Structure formats: structure tokens, C-alpha cells
Amino acid sequence: RRAPDTRLWQFRTTARLSLVEYARDQLSRQLAASGAPPDAIDAAKHMFDPNILTLGFARRFASYKRPNMLLHDPERLLRLLTNPQRPVQLIMAGKAHPADQAGQALIQEWTHFIRRPEVRPHVIFLSDYNMLLSEYLVQGVDVWINTPRRPWEACGTSGMKVLVNGGINLSELDGWWAEAYTPEVGWALGDRKEHGDDPAWDATEADALYDLLEREVIPEFYTRDEQGIPNAWVNRMRESMAQLTPQFSANRTVREYTEQHYLPAASAYLARSAGKGASGAGMVDWMHELEQKWAGLRFGEMKLESNGEQHAFEVQVYLDDLDTQAVRVELYANGNDGAGPERVEMKRVRQLVGAINGYAYYAAVPASRPATDYTARLIPHRDGVAVPLEAGRILWQR
Numbered sequence: 001r002r003a004p005d006t007r008l009w010q011f012r013t014t015a016r017l018s019l020v021e022y023a024r025d026q027l028s029r030q031l032a033a034s035g036a037p038p039d040a041i042d043a044a045k046h047m048f049d050p051n052i053l054t055l056g057f058a059r060r061f062a063s064y065k066r067p068n069m070l071l072h073d074p075e076r077l078l079r080l081l082t083n084p085q086r087p088v089q090l091i092m093a094g095k096a097h098p099a100d101q102a103g104q105a106l107i108q109e110w111t112h113f114i115r116r117p118e119v120r121p122h123v124i125f126l127s128d129y130n131m132l133l134s135e136y137l138v139q140g141v142d143v144w145i146n147t148p149r150r151p152w153e154a155c156g157t158s159g160m161k162v163l164v165n166g167g168i169n170l171s172e173l174d175g176w177w178a179e180a181y182t183p184e185v186g187w188a189l190g191d192r193k194e195h196g197d198d199p200a201w202d203a204t205e206a207d208a209l210y211d212l213l214e215r216e217v218i219p220e221f222y223t224r225d226e227q228g229i230p231n232a233w234v235n236r237m238r239e240s241m242a243q244l245t246p247q248f249s250a251n252r253t254v255r256e257y258t259e260q261h262y263l264p265a266a267s268a269y270l271a272r273s274a275g276k277g278a279s280g281a282g283m284v285d286w287m288h289e290l291e292q293k294w295a296g297l298r299f300g301e302m303k304l305e306s307n308g309e310q311h312a313f314e315v316q317v318y319l320d321d322l323d324t325q326a327v328r329v330e331l332y333a334n335g336n337d338g339a340g341p342e343r344v345e346m347k348r349v350r351q352l353v354g355a356i357n358g359y360a361y362y363a364a365v366p367a368s369r370p371a372t373d374y375t376a377r378l379i380p381h382r383d384g385v386a387v388p389l390e391a392g393r394i395l396w397q398r
Contacts (some may be wrong), residue, residue, distance in 0.1 A: 008166065011166060012166045015142075015165055016050050016140050017140075018140055018161065019139065020048045023126065024048065026126050030127055031044055046201055048089050053143070054089050054142050054143075055090045055143045056145065057094075058134060058165075058249075061100075061106045069206045070209065078255075081123065086219070088218060092124065092125040095107075108164070133371050141170050142168065143217060144159050145209075146175075147189065149196075149197065152174065153174040154176075156175035157169055164249070166241060168237060171188065171267075173189065173192050182243075210295065220386065221233050289322065290380055290391065297319055297322065299317055300358070306344070316358060316361075317329055329378050330345050331363050331375070332376075332377050334375045345363065346376065347362055361376075377398060378395040379391075
């Protein structure tokens with residue numbers, strides 16, 4: 001955040017220039033390969049202006065990604081692109097699966113639009129979308145547009161790649177953007193709800209996309225100070241880079257996997273292999289014992305006492321001749337509002353009179369949710385063993 005506006009804006013301008021030069025070269029090669037006349041090839045080498053707001057849209061063309069949302073009203077898009085005071089240029093790229101006829105038709109719609117003489121100077125569609133082209137795009141665009149139909153966007157990593165390069169996201173609130181978006185870091189489409197493939201909703205969102213571009217994105221880019229710097233735009237760049245890049249990056253991902261999974265797994269391996277694998281051998285014996293004796297485990301009577309503050313559960317458990325340390329008795333409830341499940345260990349409070357290896361287990365939980373949400377269950381337990389990954393047995397009290 002300490003970088004001055006001048007430095008950030010120069011960084012952004014340089015990246016945009018690099019993209020424009022690359023796009024010119026790629027388009028001229030593309031036209032030459034398709035047998036275009038020499039004047040068209042030469043014109044492609046001079047297309048686009050590195051000082052103009054540059055939008056990018058590049059990904060696999062599939063119906064659920066709605067790549068033609070910008071084409072919902074072609075004339076409105078054309079007016080937006082050709083505004084003499086605040087012009088916009090658009091770089092498109094992508095492929096459709098060879099068997100996806102609907103995706104291929106979406107590309108054809110863009111191709112027909114771009115062939116219009118009044119459109120041609122303002123939109124480029126680059127074929128043969130690959131990693132090198134993607135690299136230039138995520139580095140050079142000012143705004144990365146993503147318009148998937150919620151909830152089909154699995155992640156949206158291309159938008160994450162834009163962050164470190166100073167590009168700003170304008171995206172549907174789906175995938176990563178549903179988690180990352182705040183008003184100071186970019187722009188958002190949608191209401192966080194699912195509307196299926198309703199054409200009326202697609203039209204509503206297309207209008208919202210045009211409105212965002214016309215009323216917020218484009219004016220902010222072209223509102224400059226005496227040095228020619230769009231201060232509000234640069235502030236949005238700064239917040240996007242500072243807030244989101246550390247969180248949505250491969251560095252953070254690899255670090256967390258290493259700290260939370262790889263290093264603990266390595267430590268577990270060393271512990272199991274120590275003493276010529278004594279711990280591992282003990283774990284195998286424990287698993288065999290569970291396999292042999294699990295069918296003999298059962299629940300007895302469940303008692304419940306509730307008041308305004310808590311629910312108190314007591315359940316009888318019969319372990320046959322299995323060691324009490326080999327299992328864990330707990331209360332389980334599904335999570336609320338997207339939270340993880342609630343698990344409360346039940347403590348062994350006494351042995352049942354006249355029972356062989358039968359015990360009463362007790363636990364109390366707040367009365368903030370119904371007692372019927374909770375069910376007692378019995379699962380394997382052993383220090384150093386990943387349950388249920390390595391021991392997936394479970395017995396529910398019914």
C-alpha cells in the first residue's frame with residue numbers, strides 16, 4: 001500500500017502496452033494464416049491504443065459461462081466501445097470443446113459481431129487460446145470479466161492471476177469471487193442466489209453489466225488528476241492487490257498445505273516408523289481388533305434432560321470385550337448455515353451394574369438448537385490415526 005500512485009499507474013500502463021503489442025502480433029499472424037488480404041494484416045499491426053481502457057474475457061466457451069452476456073444488446077455494447085470521449089477496447093480469447101456445438105455457436109456469435117466494420121477496431125478475438133496467451137492477458141487487461149451462471153463456477157483461477165498484475169475483477173458472485181468480493185476491490189454481478197438458466201434473469205444481469213461499465217467502471221478509469229492519473233482507479237488497484245493477492249495465491253496455498261498437511265504427514269510417518277515400526281504394528285493390531293469386534297458393539301437406553309439452558313444426554317454403551325480406549329463416543333449434529341458439523345465428546349461416567357464392559361456416557365450441549373438435532377455415535381479412536389480416513393467404521397444410536 002506504500003507504493004505511490006505514479007508508480008502503480010506506470011506499472012499498469014506498461015503491462016497494458018505489452019498486451020496490446022502482443023495482441024497486434026498475434027492477430028496479424030492469425031489473419032495471415034487464414035489468408036486475409038495484406039491490407040487487413042497490416043491494419044492489425046496498428047490496432048488498439050495502449051492508453052484506452054482494456055477489458056478481457058478469456059476462458060473455455062461453454063453455455064454455463066455465459067460468454068455472450070456482453071452481446072445481449074449489441075448496439076449498447078457498440079456505443080460503449082465507440083464513445084469518443086471514453087473509448088473501450090475488448091480482447092476475447094477461448095475455445096469450445098470439439099463436441100460442444102452450443103459453445104462453438106457462442107464463438108460464432110462473437111465472430112459475426114466483430115466482423116462488422118464499425119466494431120472491428122475495438123474488439124479482438126484471439127484463437128488458439130493457450131497458457132502463453134493467458135499469461136499476457138492476465139498481466140495486461142485493466143478489467144477481467146467473468147459471467148458464469150451461479151453456482152457452476154468451480155473456482156475462477158484466472159481472476160486470481162489478474163490480482164498481482166493490478167487488473168481488477170468484474171465478476172459474478174460465484175466461485176472465488178463470492179468469497180473475495182468487497183466494494184473497494186472490484187465490481188460484482190448477481191444477488192448470490194441461484195436462478196437456473198432463466199433467460200429473463202440472464203437479461204437482467206446483462207443490463208446490470210452494461211450499467212456497471214457505463215456508470216462506474218469507465219468513468220472511474222477516465223477521471224484523471226492533473227498528472228493524468230485516475231486516483232480512484234489506482235486506489236481500487238491498490239486495495240485489490242493488497243487485500244486479495246496474499247490470500248488468493250499459490251504461495252499461500254502451498255504454504256498452508258505444507259504446514260497443515262505435508263509436515264504433519266511427515267511427522268506421522270516418522271512416528272510410525274520409529275522403533276522398527278512398533279507404532280505402525282500396534283495400529284494394525286488395533287484395526288484388526290476393531291474388525292473382529294465391531295459387530296458386537298451396541299447402544300442401550302438414551303436419557304435426555306432439557307431446561308432453558310442446556311440439553312443433557314446420557315447413553316448406555318456396550319463394548320463387548322473391546323478396550324474403552326479404542327473408541328470414542330460423541331454427540332453429532334449437522335452444521336447450520338454452512339458451518340461444519342458439531343461434535344461433542346461424551347465422557348464415560350460409570351460402569352453399568354451387572355454389565356460386562358457396559359458403561360454410561362454423558363455430555364451436555366447448549367439449548368440453542370433442538371435436542372433432536374443431536375445423535376450419539378461411536379467411532380474408532382487412537383492417537384496418531386486419521387479417522388475416518390484410516391478407520392471409517394461408525395455406529396449410530398438409533
